[in-house]
Amino acid sequence: xxxxxxxxxxxxxxxxxxxxxxxxxxxxxxxxxxxxxxxxxxxxxxxxxxxxxxxxxxxxxxxxxxxxxxxxxxxxxxxxxxxxxxxxxxxxxxxxxxxxxxxxxxxxxxxxxxxxxxxxxxxxxxxxxxxxxxxxxxxxxxxxxxxxxxxxxxxxxxxxxxxxxxxxxxxxxxxxxxxxxxxxxxxxxxxxxxxxxxxxxxxxxxxxxxxxxxxxxxxxxxxxxxxxxxxxxxxxxxxxxxxxxxxxxxxxxxxxxxxxxxxxxxxxxxxxxxxxxxxxxxxxxxxxxxxxxxxxxxxxxxxxxxxxxxxxxxxxxxxxxxxxxxxxxxxxxxxxxxxxxxxxxxxxxxxxxxxxxx
Ligand code: GDD
Ligand code: MN
Numbered sequence: 610x611x612x613x614x615x616x617x618x619x620x621x622x623x624x625x626x627x628x629x630x631x632x633x634x635x636x637x638x639x640x641x642x643x644x645x646x647x648x649x650x651x652x653x654x655x656x657x658x659x660x661x662x663x664x665x666x667x668x669x670x671x672x673x674x675x676x677x678x679x680x681x682x683x684x685x686x687x688x689x690x691x692x693x694x695x696x697x698x699x700x701x702x703x704x705x706x707x708x709x710x711x712x713x714x715x716x717x718x719x720x721x722x723x724x725x726x727x728x729x730x731x732x733x734x735x736x737x738x739x740x741x742x743x744x745x746x747x748x749x750x751x752x753x754x755x756x757x758x759x760x761x762x763x764x765x766x767x768x769x770x771x772x773x774x775x776x777x778x779x780x781x782x783x784x785x786x787x788x789x790x791x792x793x794x795x796x797x798x799x800x801x802x803x804x805x806x807x808x809x810x811x812x813x814x815x816x817x818x819x820x821x822x823x824x825x826x827x828x829x830x831x832x833x834x835x836x837x838x839x840x841x842x843x844x845x846x847x848x849x850x851x852x853x854x855x856x857x858x859x860x861x862x863x864x865x866x867x868x869x870x871x872x873x874x875x876x877x878x879x880x881x882x883x884x885x886x887x888x889x890x891x892x893x894x895x896x897x898x899x900x901x902x903x904x905x906x907x908x909x910x911x912x913x914x915x916x917x918x919x920x921x922x923x924x925x926x927x928x929x930x931x932x933x934x935x936x937x938x939x940x941x942x943x944x945x946x947x948x949x950x951x952x953x954x955x956x957x958x959x960x961x962x963x964x965x966x967x
Contacts, residue, residue, distance in 0.1 A: 612668065614643040614714065615693030619683035623701040624654035625815035631663050633707040641714065646691050647671040647701070648683040680769070680819075681785030681793065688778060697772040698790065699726075702813050705770040709808045713772040722777050722800035725763045725791065726770035732807035733765075749828060753792060755959045756836055756845065760795050762803040767791070770808065773798070786834065787827030788820065796835050847899040848958055851891050859887035884924070885917075892916045895961075903966035915965040920957055927953035 616634065620627075627647075634645065647660050649671055660671040672690055674683065684698050695717055699705040709726055716724040727733050729750070735743065750767055753760045760766040771791050777798040785793040795803070836842035863883035866872045872879040892913050896904060906912070927949040934945035 611692040611694075612642050612644040613693055614638075614641055614695045614697060615687075615691035616643055616645045616697045616699065616710075617684055617687030617691065618645060618647050618699055618701045619680050619687070620647050620649045620652060620656050620701045621678075621819055622652045622654045622656060623816055624652065624656045624659055626702050627656060627659040627663065630701055630703055630707065631667050631669055633703075634710065635667055637707045637710050640711075643668065644691070644693065645669040646687050648687040648690075649673045650678045650683060651675050679786070680788045681790040684790040685783050685785060688775075688783075694775050695772060696775055696778075699770045702816055702818075704811050704813055706808060706811060709770070709806065710772075712806045716804050716806055717772055717774065721802045721804040723763075723773040723794070723798070723803040724771060725765055725768050725803065725805045726808040727763065727765035727768060727805035728808070728810050729764035730805045730807050733805075733809060734807075735810040737812045738810070745825070749825075752829075752832060755955060755962075756832060757792070757796060757839070757841055758962050759839075760792060761963070762795065763805055765805065766795055773800070784834070784838075786831045788824050789828060789831060792831065792835065796839055844899055845958065848895065848961075849954065851894040851899060852954060852957070854894065855887040855891040858890045859883050862886045888917055888920050889913070891920070895966075900962075900966035906965070906967040912965050916961060919960045919965065922960075923953045923957045926956050 618630075623630075631645065634643075645668065647656070647669070649656055649660075651673055657671055657673055660669055663669050664671075672686065674686060677683075677686075687698075688696060695714070697710065697713065699707075699710075705726065713724045713726060728735055728746075735746075738746075746767065750765065753766050767789055768791055769788070771794075773794065777800045778794060780799065781794070781797040783793050783797055833842070836845070860883075863879055866879045866882060867874045867876075870879075895916070896909075896912065904912075907915075930949035930952050931945050934940040934948060935942050940948075
């Protein structure tokens with residue numbers, strides 16, 4: 610008979626963690642009907658032997674993949690080789706405390722489709738993380754939130770500790786790469802309600818992390834792959850093209866007002882009118898071209914007003930970045946200006962996809 614909860618744990622050289630991990634899961638899960646499937650990529654240590662030993666006492670088993678490597682693909686392999694209606698994914702190295710699992714189960718029973726154990730909600734966090742790793746994690750999260758809007762349903766889409774109802778992935782074509790399997794499920798899965806439960810990412814005691822530079826680059830390629838598959842790449846390109854057209858409009862109106870309209874080139878009003886017209890044409894183009902599928906997110910005029918406010922703020926952001934880089938730090942003026950434009954574009958994209966066209 611199928612177990613109610615399938616716990617999938619990818620492993621690579623986690624020999625020293627298996628026994629304490631299974632013990633703690635079993636204690637935390639004593640009230641539930643569960644199984645554990647380890648998906649191992651041919652570890653060079655005693656990972657498999659330890660699982661085999663425990664399988665006499667606990668509902669645990671292991672599949673060993675000989676020709677494949679990768680955390681995310683191992684999890685997909687696990688999903689395909691289990692049948693529990695509820696699926697839980699976690700790491701083997703005890704950085705994800707098993708004692709948190711019951712609260713994930715509870716949230717799922719309360720009606721969520723996906724429950725993420727999160728470092729980035731009230732009560733969550735990371736134990737002893739250096740500034741650098743914290744920064745990398747935050748920036749990675751922001752990249753996902755900016756370019757893959759559906760991931761905004763959770764604060765910690767990078768978490769490797771989560772649970773979901775199997776129906777979420779029933780029709781999903783999962784094509785993960787690298788480490789971030791939750792990203793793939795949030796983008797390709799079907800769900801209504803995603804919730805987060807806080808937890809603290811504990812420092813590793815046994816073994817070592819397999820996360821390296823190659824995995825970080827793989828992450829960028831994964832984001833790119835998801836953007837392509839989901840039409841978000843094309844959307845971002847359209848947004849940039851519309852922005853570029855706005856520069857032409859802005860320039861043209863300014864020239865018209867000062868050469869034909871009789872306004873002075875020093876007149877702030879000429880600059881303000883030209884900018885405002887460009888904002889409005891940008892809005893109209895984006896509305897029918899870039900965000901055609903999201904026009905139901907409010908009245909036309911409300912969307913226009915939101916877009917307008919965000920873009921004016923974006924211009925201030927650009928000026929602020931320029932002031933900081935050029936005046937305060939002393940970076941080359943054109944480089945500072947270009948960075949200002951890039952940051953303002955990302956600002957406009959993030960806020961407009963967040964607020965104007967939800
Ligand atoms: N099967 C398999 N194949 N398992 C792997 C592989 C692999 O190639 N690489 C790593 N694992 C297993 C490890 O054995 C461990 O159980 C788990 O995946 C996490 O690997 P770590 O190397 O310890 O990752 P981390 O601690 O740096 O990062 C983890 O936590 C982050 C925060 O929640 C991962 O879960 C990240 O995805 C997550 O963002
Ligand atoms: Mn780890």
